[in-house]
Amino acid sequence: MDEDIRYQKVKMGAWVGIIGNIVLAVLKGVIGFIANSRALIADAVHSASDVVGSVAVLIGVRAAKMPPDRDHPYGHGKAESIAAIIVAVLLLLVGVEIAIDAFKAFFEPVVVPKVIAIYAVIFSIIVKEIMFRYKYHLGKKYRSEALMTDAWHHRSDVFSSIAALLGIGGSILGGAIGIPWLVYGDPVAGLFVSILIVKMAWKLGSQSIHNTLDHVLHDEDTVEMKEAVASVEGVLNVDEFLAREHGHYVIIDLKIAVNPEISVKDGHAIGKAVKRKLIEIDHVHDVLVHINPYEKK
Known part of the structure; x- marks a missing residue:
């Protein structure tokens, strides 16, 4: 917009x-x-x-x-x-x-x-x-x-x-x-x-x-955003997803899990790809991505 x-x-x-x-x-x-x-x-x-x-x-x-x-x-x-x-x-x-x-x-x-x-x-x-x-x-x-x-x-x-x-x-x-x-x-x-x-x-x-008071969007309001994150190649899991309203736009803090064997550079690239994908959503203003190593539960 x-x-x-x-x-x-x-x-x-x-x-x-x-x-x-x-x-x-x-x-x-x-x-x-x-x-x-x-x-x-x-x-x-x-x-x-x-x-x-x-x-x-x-x-x-x-x-x-x-x-x-x-x-x-x-x-x-x-x-x-x-x-x-x-x-x-x-x-x-x-x-x-x-x-x-x-x-x-x-x-x-x-x-x-x-x-x-x-x-x-x-x-x-x-x-x-x-x-x-x-x-x-x-x-x-x-x-x-x-x-x-x-x-x-x-x-x-x-x-x-x-x-x-x-x-x-x-x-x-x-x-x-x-x-x-x-x-x-x-x-x-x-x-x-x-x-x-x-x-x-x-x-x-x-x-x-x-x-x-930093209202966080409910799960039903973030389905599109989470699907966008999951569609990025290299993302193995979304560990945490917090989308908070900041007036007319949304700021997202999230943690994603990636292959622990890849390089820091490759993990950083995946994080940037996730941010670009989310920013494409109309009302998303900024994104902070934290990279975690993927662990099977």
Whole structure:
């Protein structure tokens, strides 16, 4: 995979998120204030947090593109994972803030939102779903954990907007037909939105932290790699195989067994052949091969 192409595509996805969320945050915030809708204002805050998240993704992607150096010989790929963690933390904080605000609403006079709030929410749902699908596709194609986390951030906004739509609609209906408890649909929706956001933040954050802590690929994920090693002439056994994710790429440490009677030079040549074979696999970035003498068990 061409790193420059990958960087440009992922960067474009981050910028789409930044611009789109700024527009939605302003639109929903203004209309939420005009329409007296707590749910819509909460949704606007959620979109505003997405802006910060997309900026974190942009910074992480740019840092991850930096080449290896003396202090970071394996590259800077984990910068994307760190960006994903930042996005998850922001999501968690926004969820807690929305929950507190929604809870306070039950102890204050409830104002029925205006109908214009419904149109703003519907527009937000459509735009956010398009952004989710676009960024999720890019994130999966270019193995960007940060971009995929940000994409799910957008999907959480879709869920929150749907909840806001139901809450606002119920509140307006309750005010129109005189059902007092329906009027509380707007703050109830805000509370439900906060639960969705916190749950998603926990899930995404846990996964990102797991990947940052030198997560080793499971056996079922390394079948192709091990087959590539076994196909190299002179490899008699794979004694150990550790493939760890380093952001969007994989670094492999392995031990192979070769004929103990061959020369050091021949063993070294086999090791180089194994490395070349593994590097041909698209997302493998670096390989460290240790040569062992083959022993029959």
